Amino acid sequence: MSLAMKPGQMTVSDPLNKRTYRIRDITSQFVRELRRYWFEILLLTLWLLLNAGDGVWLYFFVDPNPRTAVNKTSGKFKAFEVMMYIFGFPWSLLNGLIVYHFCAAAASSPFVTKPVGRRRRPTWWFILLFIFIIAPISAVLVIFPAVGSWILVPIVQSWAWNHRCDEYPMFAVLDSRSVQDPSYIPNVARFYQTETDKLLFSYYLNGGEKGSNNWRFTLREFHTDQSLVPITLYPTLQSVQYEIGNATITGNCTVPASPGSSNITTTPCMTGTFDAGAWLSFNLTAAIPFNSTDTPVASTTTLLRALDKEWIFGDDKIPSLILRTVNTLTGGLTTRTVLKTSVEKRGDCTAMKVCLAGTPRLGSVVGAEVMGPLGLLLIRQVNHARICTTPSNDY
Known part of the structure; x- marks a missing residue:
């Protein structure tokens, strides 16, 4: 006579009970493996942390602006770059050996394999884990220390070109003439509204002929109907003159002669000085009007200075800076960024994007x-384009 089971009572053969014992066995086996290989696990953790540090290293290489401790100067950045390559190739080799050892050990481990005849084969869950997690991570660990910069630079540079200025109302693309271009090709700055990505107007640079120290930065043309250009983005400062020898700067503004008039008038509206040394700085006094004479703008004096030293960076003399306003009382920089260089266009070292913010004072973003x-x-940028497009340059 068999005994009847009480309600809720399970036999050892019950599937749920078997699953419980199986989970308990796996957990116990896992804990035993941890205790057995605690030293190896510690080394593995340190190894992963070092690889994470190498990832940070690569990040600072491919995204050098704003400046960090490793690229405050071009000399530091060059040393950083050399050390990255010296360290990278041996580290890739070491990672490859560790990954191979891990895979070989896993192939014989009873935890991730099961006996099939005289051999052991990986369990289905380990095969999935290997394909979707272990293999991709291993590939990154083996490849990136040695050649990660060559892989990441194009990706980060393209992203920065497309998105670095997203939080700014405007951006400009500085497009300089290469050494292969004929002399009639102008050096221009094209101004875009960030929100619409629409080209509004462009300026061109002339001067500097035969060693002259005089340059002019002048409105070239409107690419959008003037009436459709927002008044806060309209360029009334339409001509800027530079005397490089005595480091002075002046500008002229062009506005309607009277409200609604088709006649225009041009008057001086900006004077100032600049220091193009290691720390780029400006002292500008200006009254840049709106494109409407019925909205007066008072004259103001603004001090500007680069956030970092060496605004002309590297052997190819590329402009790289964040320009901020200066507190006139303390002499220190404020948090207000007026403009900052983004990156040069991938595959075209003659083109550079600059993010434009202006100042919070009354007036257009593209003021003095x-x-x-x-x-x-x-x-x-003209000088940089000449250097980087010279045939003997391996830029």
Whole structure:
């Protein structure tokens, strides 16, 4: 006579009970493996942390602006770059050996394999884990330390070109003439509204012929109907002159002669000085009007200075800076960024994007604080384009 089971009572053969014992066995086996290989697990953790540090290293290489401790100067950045390559190739080799050892150990482990005849084969869950997690991570660990910069630079550079200026109302593309271009090709700055990505107007640079120290940064043309250009983005400062020898800057504004008039008048509206040394700085006094004479704008004096030293960066003399306003009382920089260089266009070292913010004072974004420095940036970009497109340069 068999005994009847009480309600809720399970036999050992019950599937749920078997699953419980199976989970308990796996957990116990896992804990035993942890205790057995605790030293190896510690080394593995340190190894992963070092690889994470190498990832940070690569990040600072491919995204050098804003500056960090490793690229405050071009000398530090060059040393950083050399050390990255010296360290990278041996580290890739070491990672490859560790990954191979891990895979070989896993192939014989009873935890992730099961006996099939005289051999052991990986369990289905380990095969999935290997395909979707272990293999991709291993590939990154083996490849990136040695050649990660070559892989990441194009990706980060393309992203920065497309998105670095998203939070700014405007951006400009400085497009300089290469050494292969004929002399009639102008060096231009094209201004875009960020929200619509629409080209509004362009300026061109002329001067500097035969060693002259005089340059002019002048409105070239409107690419959008003037009536459709927002008044806060309209360029009334339409001509900026630079005397490089005595480091002075002046500008002229063009506005309607009277409200609603088709006649225009041009008057001086900006004067100032600049220091193009290691720490780029400006002292500008200006009254840049709106494109409407019935909205007066008072004259203001603004001090600007680069956030970092060496605004002309590297052997190819590329402009690289964040320009901020200066607190006139303390002499220190404020948090207000007027403009900052983004990156040069991938595959075209003659083109550079600059994010434009202006100042919070009344007036257009492209006032004296933007247009004055931007023309000087284009002058330096012209020199960079000449260097980087010279056939003997391996840029």
